[in-house]
Amino acid sequence: MEGASRMDATWWVYMIECRGGKIYTGIAKDPDARYRRHLSGNGAAFTRMNPPVAMLAKRPCGTRSDALRAERTLRRLTGREKRVWAGT
Known part of the structure; x- marks a missing residue:
């Protein structure tokens, strides 16, 4: 269980590509769940x-x-720099 509590305590930074090529940057404890929330509106x-x-x-x-x-x-990076960070 110790590993699970460590995972729960970890914060993540994430980037989402949005319609029109814009990039959203955010933080979350569970980036996959947060992404699903973004998708659902x-x-x-x-x-x-x-x-x-x-x-x-x-x-x-x-x-x-x-x-x-x-x-x-x-968030201060250009779109190109964000894509380099993301590896895309």
């Missing part, structure tokens, strides 16, 4: 206006603070 306002097309990338960050710092840094 219950995610961020940005993804309601720009529906998700695909999950581009997700990476573990450890703490929420680490994930927020990574998210802030990634």
Whole structure:
């Protein structure tokens, strides 16, 4: 069970490609579940206006603070730089 609690404590930063080629960056404890929420229309306002097309990338960050710092840094990148980070 210790491994499960560690997994639960991990925060992730993720990128979603949205309609029109826009890229959304966010953080979550469970990025797959969060992506499903974006798909269902219950995610961020940005993804309601720009529906998700695909999950581009997700990476573990450890703490929420680490994930927020990574998210802030990634949001400042150009679209091309974001795609390089995502490996697409």
